[in-house]
Every structure is written in C-alpha cells, then in structure tokens.
Amino acid sequence: xxxxxxxxxxxxxxxxxxxxxxxxxxxxxxxxxxxxxxxxxxxxxxxxxxxxxxxxxxxxxxxxxxxxxxxxxxxxxxxxxxxxxxxxxxxxxxxxxxxxxxxxxxxxxxxxxxxx
Amino acid sequence: xxxxxxxxxxxxxxxxxxxxxxxxxxxxxxxxxxxxxxxxxxxxxxxxxxxxxxxxxxxxxxxxxxxxxxxxxxxxxxxxxxxxxxxxxxxxxxxxxxxxxxxxxxxxxxx
Numbered sequence: 722x723x724x725x726x727x728x729x730x731x732x733x734x735x736x737x738x739x740x741x742x743x744x745x746x747x748x749x750x751x752x753x754x755x756x757x758x759x760x761x762x763x764x765x766x767x768x769x770x771x772x773x774x775x776x777x778x779x780x781x782x783x784x785x786x787x788x789x790x791x792x793x794x795x796x797x798x799x800x801x802x803x804x805x806x807x808x809x810x811x812x813x814x815x816x817x818x819x820x821x822x823x824x825x826x827x828x829x830x831x832x833x834x835x836x837x
Numbered sequence: 838x839x840x841x842x843x844x845x846x847x848x849x850x851x852x853x854x855x856x857x858x859x860x861x862x863x864x865x866x867x868x869x870x871x872x873x874x875x876x877x878x879x880x881x882x883x884x885x886x887x888x889x890x891x892x893x894x895x896x897x898x899x900x901x902x903x904x905x906x907x908x909x910x911x912x913x914x915x916x917x918x919x920x921x922x923x924x925x926x927x928x929x930x931x932x933x934x935x936x937x938x939x940x941x942x943x944x945x946x947x948x
Contacts, residue, residue: 762941763941764923766937827882828879831879
C-alpha cells in the first residue's frame with residue numbers, strides 16, 4: 722500500500738459542469754476526511770467518514786456537494802454545477818490506529834480543481 | 838474565531854536559529870497533529886500528540902492539555918525547514934473526531 726491516492730490530480734472544467742474526485746485511502750484506515758484548501762489558507766473541513774458512515778458534513782458543503790464511501794473503502798466527492806468559487810485543492814486524508822495504539826494520519830497529494 | 842489558532846502567521850529566521858511555533862485551541866481535543874506542507878507540495882504528518890512531548894530528529898512537539906496549548910520547536914534550523922506548519926486538533930468533548938486545522942505558520946529560513 723503506497724499511501725492515500727487521489728484522482729485526478731488536476732481537473733479543469735467550465736462553470737456549470739459536474740466533477741467527481743476519487744480518494745483511495747490506506748486500506749487499514751477506517752476514517753477518511755475531505756478538506757478543501759485555497760491558496761495561502763489552511764485546509765477547511767468538508768466531511769468525514771468512519772467506515773461507510775458519513776459522520777459529519779461542514780456547513781461549507783452546499784447542496785451541490787456530495788460525498789460517498791459506499792463500501793467503507795474508496796470515497797468520491799462530487800461537485801455539481803461547478804462555480805468559479807469552487808476552484809481549490811481538494812485534499813483527502815485517512816487515519817487509523819496501529820497495533821501500538823498510535824494514530825496514523827496520511828494525506829493524499831490532492832486534486833486541484835480549476836473552474837473557468 | 839477559529840477553534841484552532843496558530844502564532845505567528847509568518848516567521849523568518851536565520852539558519853541555525855531555534856524556532857518555536859505555537860498552537861492554541863478553544864475546544865477539548867483528544868489529540869493534536871502537527872503537519873508540514875512545502876510550497877506546492879503535499880501535507881506530511883510530523884507528530885500526533887495527546888500528552889507530553891515527542892521528538893523526532895531536530896523537531897520537538899509539546900502539548901499541555903490543561904492549558905489547551907501546543908508548541909512545535911525546530912532546533913538548528915535549516916533552509917530546507919522552510920514550509921508551512923499546520924496544527925490540527927482531533928476530537929472534542931462531544932466525541933466528534935474530525936480534524937480542525939489552524940491557518941498555518943509560514944516559516945522561512947534564510948541561509
């Protein structure tokens with residue numbers, strides 16, 4: 722397992738189009754997080770899953786955003802009717818506890834969205 | 838007001854200086870993460886703390902749960918340490934285990 726994988730790495734789309742990002746977490750990790758990061762800012766929480774259950778969704782997430790983790794493994798983040806303000810880096814992270822009790826948090830490289 | 842505050846927002850220092858970055862949080866947490874992000878790079882986890890102190894190479898992280906405060910120290914700083922350092926709190930008194938991020942501290946080490 723090489724870490725958290727995100728696809729695509731970069732997506733350029735026209736305003737009004739739908740986009741979908743995929744995150745493949747580390748297989749043993751039961752928690753998966755989606756964050757959004759704009760230039761010069763820290764990551765902003767969007768949503769997170771424990772296994773397949775979506776436990777929290779940020780108020781930042783309008784009705785145009787939806788996330789799923791159907792089998793408790795990979796997750797998708799879909800943005801419908803994209804707007805220019807959606808342009809950002811979308812980060813996925815996963816975490817889980819090792820046998821030692823240490824909590825390991827790992828981020829993917831991110832998916833950069835540019836809405837024209 | 839952000840639940841996780843970092844200071845300073847920007848820090849410039851000469852190579853070799855001892856660096857301290859502070860993180861304060863206003864909610865109860867179960868753990869605090871220190872993360873590093875190089876310009877144009879991904880986020881790398883440095884430490885996860887729930888109490889006390891951890892050390893890895895030239896990096897030291899401490900946390901005081903009662904005072905809701907954590908610090909990241911870098912000894913003998915080097916230009917390659919230039920990056921954004923972010924603290925993130927995990928969990929709350931209400932059992933919420935999402936991560937809440939600070940806005941980051943941009944560190945620049947001058948040779």
